[in-house]
Amino acid sequence: MNLHQFRFIQEAARRNLNLTETAKALYTSQPGISKAILELEEELGIDIFVRHGKRLKRITEPGQRVLQAVDVILREVANLKRIGEEYSKQDSGTLVIATTHTQARYLLPGPLVALRKRHPKVVVTLLEAAPPQVAQMLLEDRADVGLATEALAGTEGLLSLPCYEWQHMLVMPADHPLAATERLTLEQIAREPVVSYSAAYAGRTRIDQAFALKGLSPQVVLEATDADVIKTYVRHGMGLGIVPEITVKDDPACAAGGDLVVRPMGQFFGRNTTRIAFKRSAYLRSFVYTFAELVSERMNRSLIEKLMAGQAEHYEL
Template identity: 35%
Template sequence: MNLNQLDLLRILQETDFNLSKAAEKMHVVQSAVSRQLQLLEAELGSPLFERHGKRLLGLTPLGERVMQEVEQIHQAKKNIQSMADDFRANRNGTLHIATTHTQAKYLLPVPVQKFRQQYPGIKIYMVQSSPDNLIDLLHRHQADIAICTEKLADDDRLVLRPCYEWHHVVIVPKNHRLTSGLLTLQRLAEEPILTYSPGFTGRTAIEKAFNDAELQPDIILAAADSDVIKTYVRLGLGVGIIAETSYEPSKDNDLIALDLRRLIPASVTKIAYLKQLYLPSYCRYFIDKLLEQAQLKNHQSEI
C-alpha cells in the first residue's frame, strides 16, 4: 500500500468512480489506474468498490470505512504542506472561499481588499453556491473556509465562528400600503411575497416566523439573489423580504425598506472550516478581517 494508491481512491470518489477521469487527473493511462486498484484490493483481501462489469458503481462497506481514513491522510498531507509554507513565511498560494451571493457582494469586498494589500501573492478563488454545497466543498477540500447563514450548524465536523447577526427587511415601492400603519405578519401574509429560495439567506427564519403565527405566506417568487428579488419588486410583482444588508439606500432609493426585527427572528452568518484543517497564517488573517467587518456591520445595525 502506498500514498499514490490512497490518492487514487480519493480521486475516484471525486470523479464519481470514473476510471478514465481519474486517470486523466493523475496524468496516467487508465490501465495503470485499474492495475493499482487491483493491487490495493488484493493486498486488503476484499473489494473496495461495487462493480458492474468493469464499471465502478460505488463503495463497498469496507470501501466506505477506508475512505474515512483516506480523507484524514489527505488532510494531514495538506496540513503538513501548510505548516511548512508558514514556517518559510511563504506568501504565495491560494485561498478558496465558498459563500453565497449575498455574502460575496455585501460582506466580503472590504476583507478581500485588505487581504490583497497584505498578501498580494495569494490568489483568491471564490465559489458562490447553495449552503448545502458549501459544506460539501469543505469536505471535498475544494474550499478552505465557508461563509453563510443556513445549514452550517448541522455538521459537527466543522469549526463554526459566529460572524454577525442580522435581520430581514421588507422592501416595497414608495407609497405602498404597507408603509402606513403598524406592520404585522398578518398584513405581510396578505401580500404576494418575493424572497429567498429555501436554504438561502435566512429563509428558515422567515418560515419559522409565519409558522409560529399560524400564517401561510403567499410566496410567489423565490431566488438566491437579493438583486433579483429587488428587480421583480420594481416590476410590481409583490413585496420583497431580503437581508437588511442587501438594501442599499443610495442605489435603492426608489424602494422603501421596513424593519422586520420585531416579526422575524435574527439570523447569524457564520464562518466555517474543517476541525482537522491547519489554518495558514494568511487564512487566519482573512478570518480576522472578516470578523472586523462583521463587528462594523453589527454596530451599524444597532444604530
C-alpha cells in the same frame, strides 16, 4: 532504521555499489556508510548486498524489494518537504472561499480588497453555492474557509464561529400602499404577494415558521437566491420583498428619497447569524487568519486557534 540508512543504500545502488563514490555524493565517510548499511541489514534480518571482502558485489533478491520500498519512502519524504515549503510560504498561495452569493456580493468585497493590500501574492478563489454545498466543500478540502448562515454549525467535521448577526428587511416600492405604515403586522404582509429567498438560503426557514405560528401562509410568488434579483422584481410590482439586512444597508435605492422603502422584520422573524467555518483537521496559513479578522471584528487569531484546538466550540456573539 532511519532515513540516513535508506539514503545510503539508495545512493549505493545508484553509484554501482561504489561506496567511495557514495560517500562523496552524500558528504560523509565510507566507514560510516558501511556501518549504517550493516546495522540496517541486521535489523531487517536479511542481506541487502552480496559482499566480497568489504566491497559490495551485487544486490540480493530481498535487497531489490528493500530498495523498491526505500524508493517509495524517500519519494514521499520529498513530497512532504514540498508540502512544507508550499505552506510555509505564508505570504503567498491560494485562498479558496466557499460561500453563498449574498456573502460574496455584500460582505466580502471590503475584506478581500483589504486582504489584497496585506497579502498581494495571495490569489483568492470564490466558490458560490448553497449552504449545504458550502459545508461539503470544506469537508472535501475543496475550500479553506466557508461563510454561510445555514448548515455550517450543525455539520460534523466542521468548526465554526459566529461572524455577525442580522435581521430580515421588508422591501417595497416607495409608492406602495403599505410604504406609509411604520409598524406592519404579519397579517398585512400575508395579504400581499411576496418575493423572497429560496428555502435553503438566508434564513428563509425562520420566515416560514413565523407565519405558521400565526396560522398564516405567505403568498410567495417568486423565489430567488440573489437579493438584487428580488429587489428588481419588487420594483416591477411583483410583490413585497424579504431580504437580509446587509443587502439594503448601503443601497442608495433603499435610503431616504430612494425608490424603495424598507422596514425591519426582526420582531417577527428573529435574528440570524452568519458563521465562518473551517474543517476540523485543517492547517490554516497566516493569510487565512488575516481574512477571518477582516471579515469580522470579533475574529482574531487566538480565538480561531482555540477553536481549532477544541477550546472555543461554544463561543457565540
